[in-house]
Amino acid sequence: MTIDINIHKGGYVEEEIVITDIQFQVNSGELVGLIGSNGAGKSTTLQGMMGVLPIMDGHVSIGTYGYIPERPILYEYFTLWEHIDFYMRVAGKEASLTDRAHELLDIFKLDHKLHDYPTTFSKGMQQKVMLILAFLHNHSSYILDEPFMGLDPQAMRKLLTTLDELKAQGASILMSTHALDTAEKICDRFILIDHGRILQQGTLTSLRLTVKQDKASLLDIFDTLLEENHHD
Amino acid sequence: MTSLFQQRRKIERSNNFKLLASIIDWTVALYIVVPSLVIGFFLYKDFILNVQTSWVAHTTPVIYIVLLLFITQIETIRTFLQRADRLFLIQNQKQMIKLKQAGLYWTFSKQLFILVSALTLLAPIFIIVHHITILELLILLLLLFTTNFFNALVKLRLRKWQQLLSKIVMCILGTVFFLYVPNIITALFYLILFVYCASYYYRHFIYSTKYFDQQVKLDQAAFYKWQSLLFRITPELKSQLVPKFTKPRLLWKNSKRMFRRSDYFIEEIVCKTMLRQKQYRLGYLRFLAMGIGLTIIVPTWGKFIIIGMLYFTLRSVMQSIIQQIIEHRIWSIFQLSNEQIQIAKSRLIKGFVDFPLCVLVILVIFSLVH
Numbered sequence: 001m002t003i004d005i006n007i008h009k010g011g012y013v014e015e016e017i018v019i020t021d022i023q024f025q026v027n028s029g030e031l032v033g034l035i036g037s038n039g040a041g042k043s044t045t046l047q048g049m050m051g052v053l054p055i056m057d058g059h060v061s062i063g064t065y066g067y068i069p070e071r072p073i074l075y076e077y078f079t080l081w082e083h084i085d086f087y088m089r090v091a092g093k094e095a096s097l098t099d100r101a102h103e104l105l106d107i108f109k110l111d112h113k114l115h116d117y118p119t120t121f122s123k124g125m126q127q128k129v130m131l132i133l134a135f136l137h138n139h140s141s142y143i144l145d146e147p148f149m150g151l152d153p154q155a156m157r158k159l160l161t162t163l164d165e166l167k168a169q170g171a172s173i174l175m176s177t178h179a180l181d182t183a184e185k186i187c188d189r190f191i192l193i194d195h196g197r198i199l200q201q202g203t204l205t206s207l208r209l210t211v212k213q214d215k216a217s218l219l220d221i222f223d224t225l226l227e228e229n230h231h232d
Numbered sequence: 233m234t235s236l237f238q239q240r241r242k243i244e245r246s247n248n249f250k251l252l253a254s255i256i257d258w259t260v261a262l263y264i265v266v267p268s269l270v271i272g273f274f275l276y277k278d279f280i281l282n283v284q285t286s287w288v289a290h291t292t293p294v295i296y297i298v299l300l301l302f303i304t305q306i307e308t309i310r311t312f313l314q315r316a317d318r319l320f321l322i323q324n325q326k327q328m329i330k331l332k333q334a335g336l337y338w339t340f341s342k343q344l345f346i347l348v349s350a351l352t353l354l355a356p357i358f359i360i361v362h363h364i365t366i367l368e369l370l371i372l373l374l375l376l377f378t379t380n381f382f383n384a385l386v387k388l389r390l391r392k393w394q395q396l397l398s399k400i401v402m403c404i405l406g407t408v409f410f411l412y413v414p415n416i417i418t419a420l421f422y423l424i425l426f427v428y429c430a431s432y433y434y435r436h437f438i439y440s441t442k443y444f445d446q447q448v449k450l451d452q453a454a455f456y457k458w459q460s461l462l463f464r465i466t467p468e469l470k471s472q473l474v475p476k477f478t479k480p481r482l483l484w485k486n487s488k489r490m491f492r493r494s495d496y497f498i499e500e501i502v503c504k505t506m507l508r509q510k511q512y513r514l515g516y517l518r519f520l521a522m523g524i525g526l527t528i529i530v531p532t533w534g535k536f537i538i539i540g541m542l543y544f545t546l547r548s549v550m551q552s553i554i555q556q557i558i559e560h561r562i563w564s565i566f567q568l569s570n571e572q573i574q575i576a577k578s579r580l581i582k583g584f585v586d587f588p589l590c591v592l593v594i595l596v597i598f599s600l601v602h
Contacts, residue, residue, distance in 0.1 A: 050564075052564050067565055069564075069565070073561045073562050073564065073565060074562070075501070075560060075562045077504055077505045077508040077509055078501070078504065082504070085489065086497055086500070086501065088494070089494040089495070089496075089497040089500075090497055090566050092494070092495075093494065094494050096489070
């Protein structure tokens with residue numbers, strides 16, 4: 001078990017607690033989808049896991065991790081090469097462009113943009129930069145906040161392949177996404193979240209059993225659970 | 233209507249104050265403004281005491297009159313009108329007239345304050361060097377005031393080249409009148425000209441709404457005067473957009489490391505940002521250049537005070553730049569320890585502050601010894 005989360009409460013200001021009683025684990029070699037509507041508390045949960053949430057009460061065990069934020073975080077005055085070099089240096093590595101970096105640059109077709117500023121790239125290209133930076137090192141876990149945002153179909157396929165490889169290597173991956181169709185296909189388990197609380201968690205089969213619908217899609221399950229929750 | 237004028241003045245004052253606060257923090261005020269005022273006072277005192285033997289003794293008063301006319305000119309006769317007034321205020325002529333009158337009196341008061349201050353500062357030169365009497369200085373005040381008012385009126389009616397021509401003519405006329413025409417005639421002429429200008433302004437710009445759009449446009453320009461000036465000096469502040477160029481154009485354009493050691497990553501991000509971010513680069517260089525310039529100009533006792541001030545100023549400039557870089561969102565991805573930040577800060581301060589100042593101190597001592 002490499003990711004173990006137990007957040008009693010968390011938020012940005014003391015007066016407004018956004019997430020409450022978030023408790024889950026992500027096992028080694030497992031890809032877990034964090035599903036919820038806009039403002040449900042997914043990104044806040046991820047920030048809480050990384051220790052950057054201003055108000056946070058709870059326990060987080062995560063190890064070393066690669067992170068893709070909700071919106072690309074890039075430094076305006078660094079080129080793509082400098083971003084990669086910077087990530088390597090912060091991790092205490094001597095080399096700038098490792099074989100892994102070259103491989104990722106090639107996979108996401110950004111090798112010709114090495115000396116350009118990523119902040120001038122398109123949204124999709126910026127997302128690709130974030131993917132490259134997150135996958136530069138071999139971490140024990142990965143936190144991905146909307147990783148498919150802005151990606152073209154080819155890049156999306158490459159990301160899915162990379163996620164499969166990481167899983168095979170034994171990494172624990174937690175992914176927040178709105179792309180439910182894709183999540184349904186690739187995630188081993190789901191955590192459904194609403195109003196800062198976990199509605200339900202489990203595999204697709206167990207969730208279908210919970211809502212008593214044999215062939216329900218993830219969206220149907222989520223809708224049903226939301227409805228039930230609102231009636232309660 | 234005074235309340236409307238006061239209300240609009242308050243908005244403008246608060247706008248200017250916010251702008252000032254955004255570019256100057258209290259450390260800058262403490263390290264630059266206060267010492268500059270103190271040093272300025274002593275330099276001025278020294279200058280006045282030796283005025284008869286200094287280079288000023290060989291100058292002609294014409295220079296000062298021309299200089300005063302160009303420095304103290306009225307940029308806009310304020311009206312404090314806004315575009316929306318066309319909808320609401322234009323129907324209430326009385327209120328609009330009062331607002332424009334208040335604007336005119338405000339412009340006059342400001343102009344009078346500027347002229348009196350400038351003439352007071354120059355008074356020792358006029359009185360001691362050029363033997364000009366107090367009465368003549370008062371006539372000069374009237375002359376400058378009227379000429380500036382006339383030029384401001386010309387701005388409202390004539391084209392740019394005509395304005396320039398009129399300025400030159402008025403400048404020559406003022407100099408000739410002040411130096412060669414009897415005082416009483418000069419005073420009478422400028423008094424009549426002032427009354428004529430005032431009545432003209434009242435007739436065409438206060439009682440009439442014919443030039444409403446033009447007045448609004450000019451007043452808006454005056455309202456945003458300081459912002460415009462700031463943007464002219466630092467154009468990158470115009471927007472928060474990232475640089476438009478696609479590749480670094482200066483040094484390290486091929487994205488090489490500045491520091492070979494991999495643990496110098498904070499130093500690397502600060503140095504490259506300093507190179508590529510105009511605001512940071514120019515901010516630092518401006519202070520350094522100002523400090524070096526002042527060190528050359530001021531007398532020996534002042535040199536070390538300037539160096540001391542420069543040290544604290546550069547230190548606070550660098551600390552604020554480093555802090556801004558450290559607060560960038562990119563650091564939310566990594567966890568930096570306070571120790572890492574402190575070590576990097578100390579190295580950067582040594583490189584950007586201690587080293588240039590040590591060189592400056594050595595140069596000053598060397599120049600004093602020789």
